[in-house]
Amino acid sequence: MSASPSAEIISIGTELLLGEIVDGNAAFLASELAEIGMPIYWISQVGDNQDRLVESLRQALNRSRVVITTGGLGPTGDDLTREAIAVIAGEQPSVDRELERVLRERFAAMGRSMPERNLKQAWLIPSAEALPNPLGTAPGWWVTRPDERYVACMPGVPAEMRSMWSEQVRPLVEHLTNASFVAVTLKTFGPGESAIEERLGRLVEAANPSVATYAKRDGVYVRVAASGSSRDEARRRLNPVLEQVRERLGADVFGSEDDSLGSVVGSLLARRHSTVATAESITGGLVCSYLTDIPGSSSHVLGGVVAYNEETKTRFGVPADIIDEHGVVSEETAVALSEIARARFDADFGIGTTGAAGPEGHGGVDPGTAFVAASDAGGQIAKLIRRSGPRETVKHFVALSAIDLLRRFLEDR
Amino acid sequence: MSASPSAEIISIGTELLLGEIVDGNAAFLASELAEIGMPIYWISQVGDNQDRLVESLRQALNRSRVVITTGGLGPTGDDLTREAIAVIAGEQPSVDRELERVLRERFAAMGRSMPERNLKQAWLIPSAEALPNPLGTAPGWWVTRPDERYVACMPGVPAEMRSMWSEQVRPLVEHLTNASFVAVTLKTFGPGESAIEERLGRLVEAANPSVATYAKRDGVYVRVAASGSSRDEARRRLNPVLEQVRERLGADVFGSEDDSLGSVVGSLLARRHSTVATAESITGGLVCSYLTDIPGSSSHVLGGVVAYNEETKTRFGVPADIIDEHGVVSEETAVALSEIARARFDADFGIGTTGAAGPEGHGGVDPGTAFVAASDAGGQIAKLIRRSGPRETVKHFVALSAIDLLRRFLEDR
Known part of the structure; x- marks a missing residue:
């Protein structure tokens, strides 16, 4: 066994070799391994071919102590990860009765009988333990090699892989x-x-704790990380820097870890037993959909309307003279929509959106221009948003901007 | 030399091993190679370490006729691609006067003098030709090995790489x-x-044309691919198999290539100058949002309502006795919602959704159970949907199911 353990990632699937998908799984796992301080020197993608898969796995086990694979655990003839591991271990797979029971139950719950080919998802070999997969039909494998090397096989579906990694594989690797x-x-x-x-200044230059920024789909994340010989020591290093970061970023921080804008707004509303409703134009229902992504949101989200053209807006009660005077894409129309949302649903808070998603302009504004508004019985707040990019990017950003505006409005209340 | 040429991609950069960036370059190159019919069996990512880089390149040249690298051509001590290639070729790099002149001119044009460390971007070895880089300071290398194997080294900056690939490397590889x-x-x-x-049967076993399935976020894709000595010959092979696939899958095929469910429904509606509106519960606005992701959708999407709780549903006109008799999550409620959508917006077609997104059950049904409905003046259609997984997965699947139901309804009309 090599003195310093290192890990290596193999992503399995011909679709990777055809460029049909980008290997986001490997990037996720690499960042996770960096976080727990496990060095990684190799990542590779290999297709659904047993010989090449065996060759890749052999090579990886030769140079790395932990090999992490994703993909190839499906039920079809193209899914060969189990077969390849069995070849390397020189072991014969057999159906594990408990895994089979869970699998059949899963299909029964979906009202379907299990196709026979799925049975191989219940396979095990003597040197593998099963990693349960509550989100899908493919359990993972944790394989222990005689030379204290390990292979973790996880599904390729990102949500299933991430959950299996965080809850089961990461603790094993951390150890x-x-x-x-x-x-x-x-x-x-x-x-x-x-x-x-820029606001973080020299904080981003230090190594322990390190401070790094990541542009994500729902904002910019700031990750503060520290290591030490114990968790307590690491925490003692982390906390003062974390405080400095929080101070510098102020109200632009909406949450941490698993928070989303929707969950934060949900908590703020639940805390004051308040309700919200939406009246959307440019976002086409996406604000309301994001608000209802949160479990339990039916207690504070009453509903919404999408008024996608001018006639529909006036039909739902936007005064025609507001549109005539200020335009259909205006602060005034956004505010009027937010008030219609409150009135129509008898809600405490209302959100309104209007704008041009593109690729054409609309209502006298350029594509990517929008107004979002939030209101309650005591007042209202509105904001001009500009965002370039394709329609879906614009809609997404405007929808999040509207929810963030309500967050700031609620925090000031 | 192996009989059938194949290519392989090596992406170079420690940032890839830290998961700081996703390897979009490899996915781009892989899809390009698929397009020109150059098989590819391996992709790998390696860090800025000369020994490991040499090892990766040696192995790649052993098993593939063309090795394509991206990254490691910058001016810093971490940029080691040229050094590694020189080791493998057993040749000494020297400064190419013409490359140096171009480089110095480039800096002069930016009003800066060239840092001395950039000089290595003007290196060449005898077996390499330079690939000019009009977008950056790093020229690429096209290296010819004595055994008629080739290495193409390109920069890691995506725009520079894509331009160099399309204009210079792709023609060389195509050849x-x-x-x-x-x-x-x-x-x-x-x-x-x-x-x-299962429905494709033995079609998936053939090699040319090949038929492969891919589970995607918006359904299962079936890719049919053929090669031949000319495009015409390839097409002659492809077409009969493509027809067979279409026949076997029938109405479950909603489109091809860049089509989405939303764009297909949009075209069907536009063709008959019809309009649609939605009344959503479980999907919280996502159906309407997906329908409005399509440019120009304002001509056929009028809008929608989200009635997220029972009171709101009756407020918008779902008869209380339907909910009492059949339950809030029922075929009847879904149909009633679709009819409310039509009535409220004066639309030709209506979509309704109701169900339990989870994690808790709702309205007497288990999480992941929903009904979707579509209607017009002449009738209605409804469907029971079951889907396990987290809320967002359920909502997404139910929303697409509702749009797909409308597609089938429209195709039958």
Whole structure:
């Protein structure tokens, strides 16, 4: 066994070799391994071909202590990860009765009988333990080699892989490293990545704790990470820097870790037993959909309307003279929509959106221009949003901007 | 030299091993290679370490006729691609005067003098030709090995790489393939991947044309690909198999290539100058949002309502006795919602959704159970949907199911 353990990632699937999907799984796992201080020197993608898969796995086990694979655990003839591992281990797979029971139950719950080919998802070999997969039909494998090397096989479906990694594989891999590591991710919405980096100043240059920014789909994340010989030591290093980061970013921080803008707004509303409704134009229902992504949201989200053209807006009660005077894409129309949302649903808070998603302009504004508004019985707030990019990008950003505006409105209340 | 040429991609940069960036370059190159019919069996990512880089390149040249690298051509001590290639070729790099002149001119044009470390970007070895880089300071290398194997080294900056690939490297690689290649992707929604594969039967076993299935976020895609000595020959091989696939999958095929469910429904509506509106519960606005993701959708999407709780549903006109008799999650409620959508917006077609997104049950049904409905003045259609997984997965699947139901309804009209 090599003195310093290192890990290596193999992503399995011909679709990767055809460029049909980008290997986001490997990037996710690589960042996770970096976080727990496990070095990684190799990542590779290999197709659904047993000989090449066996060759890749052999080579990886030769040079790395932990090999992490994703993909190839499906039920079809193209899914060969189990077969390849069995070849390397020189073991015969057999159906595990408990795994089979779980699998058949899963199909029964979907009202379907299990196709026979799915039975191989219940396979095990003597050197493998099953990693349960509550989100799908493919359990993973944790394989222990005689030379204290390990193979973790996980599904390729990102949600299933991430859950299996966080809950089962990561603790096993962490156990193989000696340092303790703590990290906190703060989430911001509003300023761009370079603006955030500028406000963090020299904090981003230090190594332990390290401070790094990541532009994500729902804002810029700031990750503060520290290591030490114990978790307590790591935490003692982390906390003062975390405080400094929070101070510098102020109200642009909407949450941390698993928070989303929707969950934060949901908590703020639940805390004051308040309700919200939406009246959307440019976002086409996406604000309401994001608000209802949160479990339990039916207690504070009453509903919404999408008024996608001018006639529909006036039909739902936007005064025609507001549209005539200020335009269909205006602060005034956004505010009027937010008030219609409140009135129509008898809600405490209302959100309104109007704008041009593109690729054409609309209502006298350029594509990517929008207004969002939030209101309650005591007042209202509105904001001009500009965002370039394809329609879906614009809609997504405007929808999040509207929810973030309500968040700031609620925090000031 | 192996009989059938194949290519392999090596992406170079420690940032890839830290998961700081996703390897979009490899996916781009892989799809390009698929397009020109150059098989590819391996992709790998390696860090800025000379020994490991040399090892990766040696192995790649051993098993593939063309090795394509990206990254490691910058001016810093971490940029080691040229050094590694020189080791493998057993040649000494020297400064090429012409490359140096171009480089110095480039800096002069930016009003800066060239840092001395940039001089290595003007290196060449005898077996390498320079690939000019009009977008950056790093020229690429096209290296010819004595055994008629080739290495193409390109920069890691995506825009520079893509331009160098399209204009210089792709023609060189195309020249090495003798075959022409055509492929068509059909998109299905409804049945799962194994059901689709079962219906395709032995078609998935053939090699040319090949038929492969891919589970995607919006259904199962079926890719039919063929090669031949000319594009015409490839097409002649492809077409009969493509027809067979279409026949076997029938109405489950919603489109091909860049089609989405939303764009297909949009075209069907536009063709008959019809309009649609939605009344959503479980999907919280997502159906309407997906329908409005399509440019120009304001001509056929009028809007929608989200009635997220029972009181709101009756407020918008779902008869209380329907809810009392059949339950809030029922076929009848879904149909009633679709009719409310039509009535409220004066639309030709209506969509309704109701169900339990989870994690808790709702309205007497288990999480993941929903009904979707579509209607017009002449009738209605409804469907029971079951889907396990987290809330967002359920909402997404139910929303697509509702749009797909309208598609089938429209196609039958």
